Amino acid sequence: MRARKFAYAQVCVYAYPCGTLTPVTTPPPGLRERKKRATREALREAALRLAVEHGPDQVRVEDIAEAAGVSPRTYNNYFASREQAIVAAVTADRETRIAAAVAARPAGVRLADAVTEAVIEQYTNAGEREREALLLIATGTALREAFLDAATGIEPPLTAVFAERLADTGAQTARVLAASVAAAVRIALEGWLRSAGASGADEAAGATGACGPEGGSGAGGLVVPSGSLPGLLRAAMAPLAPAFDAAEGRGRP
């Protein structure tokens, strides 16, 4: 029995310096940082372009790396999986923008409304090319999964803004609420992609591997007839509103 050589690592080794938590003041970005951003974007763009040109399954990381002018090994210093680069080309830094949008709302409005609107706002900006890419994403299981997983990225920044607004309540509450929002968004996107790419074969089994009840022909077919993304997002966020109100100390306005 030989030993395994490694024990997993944190993804994106030097992707996010961690000490530089999005400095509000951008001093001079420095050459190092600029090159890194450039490489990252080159990889994203190359990945998306190749995926569109030849189909998502005809592209290897080697191809993406070559198109971006870096070694295959370097690719994995930026993205932990083959799909992440493609997804990142569409997702970009949506998470940060959502958090910023929430923070920008006046302090008087319900937190639940603020976050709902912010999410819808940021997910509805379909910039022509994004639509095309999303259509591509909906076609394959792997890409779809990667796209949905990317939605989890909103959790950390959301936790931060929530913690600020709910200072008196525990920090745990902020984390839980942020995670719940992420889950809701994921569910909404899942339903949306299901209707968007409703021409594929395997539509019965849920994307999360749900084999239990609630499979294909269960109840709830008439509730929310798989409509527009904003509608789905609103519907998914609605059940969480009472939790936000309670955390804010509102007595059902």
Add this chain to the structure above:
Amino acid sequence: MRARKFAYAQVCVYAYPCGTLTPVTTPPPGLRERKKRATREALREAALRLAVEHGPDQVRVEDIAEAAGVSPRTYNNYFASREQAIVAAVTADRETRIAAAVAARPAGVRLADAVTEAVIEQYTNAGEREREALLLIATGTALREAFLDAATGIEPPLTAVFAERLADTGAQTARVLAASVAAAVRIALEGWLRSAGASGADEAAGATGACGPEGGSGAGGLVVPSGSLPGLLRAAMAPLAPAFDAAEGRGRP
């Protein structure tokens, strides 16, 4: 540019027949099914045993398969990753038991309380050997991640029971609440493992790759001093209670 040969598949190909949604009546399991269960358990047990004996990073899937008397290829017909088998030996079918425990509560009690108690109950049954295994799991990043991901498994069964109790509300609500519970449980377990294996090196960066604020020395250190698992679970579930009450139509009892 050669083509990639595959496009991902559903994990655990014939692990859950899907058509057989946990039949309440177990007719006669049949030889086929019994063998499958035996193989699955053999793999789980072998994986855990080898991991304990030689350390989690010294075990390859090849070793596990050999110890269980199947081919390496067969291993991946049952588990999608090397860690899943080890985790499964501890997790077993906790998800199903949690859902059953929730369904077993009298219909009069608050749903929020029912699910909280059910979760605590099922996660607190530490059967001596499980404690040892969990200690093992806490030591490595990969295993820890797999263990936390496994908590997501409660989502489908919970969705089912929620949908039953909240029949009048939409099925979407059930899904969102179930996902939120899963997220809360994950957060609680995360905090618990952090305190349990608090002798490792890299404890600063969050397990979810959280690099932003809320890192190591942020605010909230005095809220919930990383205590017992039941306490952590209760604290994580608390913020969701209002959402459950609202879904049940309760006006703050």
Add this chain to the structure above:
DNA sequence: ACGCAAACTTGCGTGCGCGCATTTTTCTTG
């Protein structure tokens, strides 16, 4: 009992994720 179809196993081959060690590039400091 026989044979057939479906379920499951297995060997093979490919691409992928990443630890490790080395080289190259960028940032500091005197």
Add this chain to the structure above:
DNA sequence: CAAGAAAAATGCGCGCACGCAAGTTTGCGT
């Protein structure tokens, strides 16, 4: 600006996940 430190890119190797295309086993109808 030169030298050293820090960060990043690269090459290499290993183990892993899984499609595919055989084999083998189990269940069923006649």
